[in-house]
Amino acid sequence: MRKVLITGAAGFIGSHLCDKFLDNNSKVVGIDNFITGDWNNISHLEENKNFQFIEKDVTESFELSGKFDLVLHFACPASPVDYLKHPIETLKVDSLGTFHLLEIAKESNSRFILASTSEIYGDPIVHPQKEEYWGNVNSVGIRSVYDEAKRFSEACTMAFYREYELDVRIPRIFNTYGPRMQLDDGRVVPNFISQALANEDITIYGEGSQTRSFCYIDDLIEGIFNLSIINGLNGVVMNLGSQEEYRILDFADVIIEKLDSKSKKKFLPLPEDDPKQRCPDINKAQRLIGWTTKTSLDEGLKNTIDYFKNIN
Numbered sequence: 001m002r003k004v005l006i007t008g009a010a011g012f013i014g015s016h017l018c019d020k021f022l023d024n025n026s027k028v029v030g031i032d033n034f035i036t037g038d039w040n041n042i043s044h045l046e047e048n049k050n051f052q053f054i055e056k057d058v059t060e061s062f063e064l065s066g067k068f069d070l071v072l073h074f075a076c077p078a079s080p081v082d083y084l085k086h087p088i089e090t091l092k093v094d095s096l097g098t099f100h101l102l103e104i105a106k107e108s109n110s111r112f113i114l115a116s117t118s119e120i121y122g123d124p125i126v127h128p129q130k131e132e133y134w135g136n137v138n139s140v141g142i143r144s145v146y147d148e149a150k151r152f153s154e155a156c157t158m159a160f161y162r163e164y165e166l167d168v169r170i171p172r173i174f175n176t177y178g179p180r181m182q183l184d185d186g187r188v189v190p191n192f193i194s195q196a197l198a199n200e201d202i203t204i205y206g207e208g209s210q211t212r213s214f215c216y217i218d219d220l221i222e223g224i225f226n227l228s229i230i231n232g233l234n235g236v237v238m239n240l241g242s243q244e245e246y247r248i249l250d251f252a253d254v255i256i257e258k259l260d261s262k263s264k265k266k267f268l269p270l271p272e273d274d275p276k277q278r279c280p281d282i283n284k285a286q287r288l289i290g291w292t293t294k295t296s297l298d299e300g301l302k303n304t305i306d307y308f309k310n311i312n
């Protein structure tokens with residue numbers, strides 16, 4: 001059986017990764033300090049013999065017994081509301097934390113997967129974003145605690161690849177949604193769904209002309225899994241995300257209509273440095289791991305809405 005270490009295991013994506021690897025011939029050690037995670041995301045794994053959970057802050061130095069075949073570093077607050085609430089912790093987990101996990105991977109000679117993000121492209125001038133694009137990031141802006149930390153994490157990861165020939169892969173994840181997101185994490189999908197469910201005003205930041213594309217969690221997990229297990233992809237950087245791009249204003253209409261809600265739109269100021277457009281070029285993922293999204297927005301939203309209704 002493959003032995004896998006997953007940081008951020010109690011988070012939205014990390015908990016789904018734990019499930020995916022446990023379902024596919026793996027023993028999983030999950031680490032989390034619950035800064036934005038939730039035990040409920042992994043409580044169903046408590047009795048699983050192949051799952052071990054360690055409560056730990058990965059920015060503090062630590063040692064683990066045993067060797068790993070695969071290390072996936074997914075610990076990091078991901079919602080803008082969360083990382084702006086925890087700016088220093090965010091910088092630390094994607095600097096000190098990344099170093100610690102790279103050292104653990106090096107000692108085990110394991111494959112290393114870094115959860116990177118479309119945010120490394122900043123407010124992109126090139127559209128859609130290809131992996132070759134270097135981005136447009138404000139290094140002293142409020143979002144830099146996240147963008148620049150992720151860029152630094154990518155640099156660390158590539159240095160370990162070049163210096164120690166560590167087998168590393170970097171998925172750049174675009175906006176992903178689905179069950180186990182926190183209803184109050186401030187991201188657009190949970191905000192709009194919770195507002196529409198309560199018939200409250202839908203909060204549009206700016207004029208709502210900014211665009212995002214939304215990838216369903218199961219599709220993303222399939223992509224990360226493929227990128228993690230296929231041989232011969234050392235040093236590969238890869239966009240993973242949906243190519244169905246929506247203006248936020250139109251996305252609000254989709255949610256209102258889907259929930260048959262009486263909510264009205266309320267316009268609030270656009271947060272500083274909020275990217276105006278975002279959509280991945282996923283040709284590389286299609287070519288190297290045979291990946292594309294499969295779940296329609298309709299189906300993905302249905303599952304997400306059902307989940308939010310049930311936890312209420």
Ligand code: NAD
Pocket residue numbers: 007008009010011012013014031032033034035036037038056057058059073074075076077078079082093097115116117118172173174175176177
């Ligand atoms: P999340 O906030 O739900 O999960 C992050 C998890 O990491 C949480 O459980 C949190 O408690 C844990 N964590 C944070 N700092 C830690 C520390 N120092 N030590 C131990 N655990 C710590 O976020 P998510 O949406 O699941 O994102 C997971 C990863 O994917 C992040 O690295 C994020 O940057 C990346 N990502 C997510 C998206 C997205 O759309 N969800 C997009 C791009 C990139």
Ligand code: UDP
Pocket residue numbers: 079080081175186187188189191192203204205206208210212248270271274275
């Ligand atoms: N947004 C919005 N209303 C909300 C929450 C978010 O208009 O209640 C906008 C936000 O300004 C951004 C987009 O929706 O342009 C996506 O925001 P999110 O926080 O989900 O993720 P981001 O892509 O900014 O990291």
